[in-house]
Amino acid sequence: MVSFILRRILVSILILIAASFLMYVMVGYSAQPLQDLEGSNSPNKQQLIDARVALLDLDVPPPLRWVLWLGGVAKCAIPFANACDLGSTISNAQVVDILPNALAATVQLVTFALVLAILLGVTIGIITALRQYSGLDNTVTFVSFFLYSLPVFLVAVLLKEFIAIGFNDFLRDPVIGTGALVAIGIVVGAIWQSLLGGDRRRRLVVFLVSGLATSGVLLLMSATGWFMNPGLGPIPVILLVAAIALGAATLLAGLRNRRALITAGINGAIAIAAYFVLQPLFDVSSAGTLFILAIATIAVGLVSGFLAGGYDRGQNMRVGLVTALLSSAVVLVDRFMQSWGDLLAATNGRPIATVGSKTPGLSGDVWLAGLDTFVHLTLPIIALLLISFAGYTRYSRAGMLEVLSLDYIRTARAKGLPERTVIVRHAFRNMLIPLTTLVAFDVGALLGGAIITERIFAIPGMGSLFNAGLFRGDLNPVMGYFLIVAAMAITFNFLADMAYAGLDPRVRIR
């Protein structure tokens, strides 16, 4: 095992060096960093060219310049010396200084998109697998292939037009028209009836109830000016938390498991109590406070599950954790919504943004800042999400169907296990194994692959750095980008191999 890891690391480093050489030489020969000066009619053109040649060592041919560059990179290996030298850009900014900003912007964008894509994609994939060849399955298959085939720039433009500009225009007079209410009701009803399935009568009831409920709630929201002054309020919070507790217990342990129900109930109750008690603390919260509260939430979830006891404490702890996290999320969402009015005031009543990742000059507490980040990143995240989540639905649907057709699942069913246990315990876990590879690839690819999204939404991330560098013939930032992205790709592939061995006992690493 250790020798395998050492070998892999050594090989990875060699691959990285060789790839960097190829990249450096190819970009070095094709880039024209002097183009803007050579075509200039400035009287001191030659002097400017000399200055740039001296700054970037352009008189050294690219293969030799790569050696110089590698020498600077090698200094990064010296621990704690802070001697990293990745060269400078044409405008004399050290690449080491600009990389962290770019990396942070991309990570912020990509993490959310990736996590959401995995959660949504896997969930929808499983549901469609369980309802194979139903109307829902066919619709989701159609929609996901449709999204998969859309170019990101088109998605981005549509999102900007409808979600940002359209929604902001809507906010000027936030009343939903009757036609829209009916249409939304019909669509939502259709989705729910196909989700829940059953005979014709049951479907009709589900359709009517869910459709009318949705339209009714929207009507209420629009009548009470909810969109200008949103919030959940005590009763919806209690209802939502109760639903979450019930849902978590049902899904993870089954309603017959009393200990799990108790755990979920305790966590739900604590969340509701926290909603009422912690509001004054929230008003003075910083990011640190929220971090501590998050740790406390996790601890409460796990400890309550453990204390509830029973023969399967692990299961209880899972139920406790999921309930605690989801219901505290409800409480947080409610608090974030309370800052909506401040955000509307700071953005001239047009909160959903189409560019950047924060409103310039906005200063406020953690809630306002968080909401501001949310309204800025919503569109790019949806754009990335719509395209990458389609893949996950396909993989997880196929994986689930394959696992469900295996012998051990039939055995499990034959020995009388409830369907919930068969799906959640036996099928779901094994289905996840192939997905680890996919996730690992995606992390590497997304870090470098958001070039177009970043450009369209003006987010100064890794993709922008690469794009701007390539456009100006600026080799060093391009190589900085390459170094990070290549290292990430190699690392995550390595991690995927390790995880595979950990998850699947049939796979051995030597």
Place this chain on the structure above:
Amino acid sequence: MSIRGKLFRKSLSGVAVLGVAALALTACTTTGSTDTNTDTASSGGTITVAVVNDFTSFNNQTPQANLDTNGQVGYLMGNYGSAFSYIDNEFNIVREEGFGTFEKTSDDPQTVTYTLNPENKWSDGEPVTADDMVLAWAIGAGYYNDSTVDADSGEVTTGTTYFEIAASTAGLDTTTFPEISEDNMSMTLVYGTPYVDWELVNPIAQPAHIVAKKAGLGSATELTELLQSLPKGDAANPVAADPTLKAAADFVNTGYDVTAFPTDPDLLVSSGPMVPTGWTPGQSFTLERNEFYVGGMIPKVDKVILRVIPDANAQVTALQNGEVDIINPQASADTLTALENTGADVLTGDQVSYDHLDLRFDQPVFADLAVRQAFLKTVPRQQILDSIVTPVNPDANVLNSQIWVPANAPYDDSVANNGSSAYDEVDIEGALELLAGATPSVRILYNTNNPNRVDEFQAIQESAAKAGITVVDAGSPDWSSLLEGGDYDASLFGWISPGVGSTGIAQIFSTDGGGNYNQYQGTNDDAILTQTTLDPDKLIEIEKRMDKQMFEDAYGLPLFQAPGVFGVSKRVSGVEYMGNQTGPFWNFWDWSVNE
């Protein structure tokens, strides 16, 4: 008892954990400020302008930082193109007498005196004095440089280059050390040879007291004394570098280059109407009104925010969504259509860059005037304009002068007389007649990565073929390095006309000018003469003569000015079109928010 003790200990430790947690929690809270909004109390409001490139340096006059956004910030901060005078959108030099005055007191030797308004202060409260002007002069004139540069590596081989600047030292390099008045408020420059663009010299750059501090000196006066004590540099006899001046120069050269908003307030000191107050790299740059500024460019708005949006369509949607108020995207027909659909005000006009076709006089194919004329007669200039520019700027016309753009006053008069009318229409008959049966072959160099140039090339190729001229594609993505000494007969590329000033003329149209890739010699004497002509009327006369001469010699043809487009939100008024690099910022003091 032991059980009770255990329980007690356990609960005690539980209480301790809770206590620590509560303590940590309180430590991590804020004071609960209610002041969450952006500053909406002040009167003038905020205007947000979209820019394409990010900001990189507070000193835009170095070779590495000479970029559009840096220049625009410099314009607002008063260290570039906006102290004693600015350039308006008709390319007139407008004097800014609230800041200071300057006048030419003698023609022989040319003597110019700059006098500051004594009320002027830097944004840190220090007065603006002649020390600051002397520093700006020292930077701009390269007076102390005694370096020789290796042509290959660009490294200095002997001597020292102190201040590295993007602009040329030409003009100021003939001045002697300036004379400073008793009250330290005015400076007099004496030129060794007359300098035509003396009105463009704007001797305010970095604050001398800050530069002195960074160089380890006590005050701006000490810096001036140091400069006074040092001899003029002589590249033939280099001397050891002065360490203090070198330190000052190093600070000016690279000390202003930043990758994050500086924690050192010294870098933010400005003499102009606005001071920088915030920068989120890659996203936005904020400037606010400078309370110490006493000149006439006082902005009506409190805050100007530059928002970095590289993509043209993203700029349009951001304008539509109210995130920015003014955009100046790269102009294309698609952008214009999208912009018109947003309901914002759309301003179109010409940019100062223009495309032109030049013929090389040292190539055998163009040795004969008749061949040059015949080839130029086939160039479909109107067709090129209609396909590239008219969709964006419907008012655009073919450019008919090698010297001026239509915004310049002498343009119309010169075009009427310079003989450009011979090339107004494609004249295949005339070309065939001039060629008298010859079928020359012309290689045209152009940038194959620029779709406009490709279109131009194809239009010319097609039209020339009708007259029996074979146009060979010598285009290359490396076109710029091939301009000098490449294998071609004609070139298609763009110049950026400064719009104002005459130094570019010698650069392009004199025999030894660095931009004369055509070995053209017909206007050499006049081009050199322009550089020392101080009488504006006489200057225009010479330039008209050159313009005419070039069309007579069939030097080449100017094609068109690149189109430019601004989009302006309805909530803002006072924005006017400007075609040079300053862009919409040129009259920022006229902007106001309608509310």
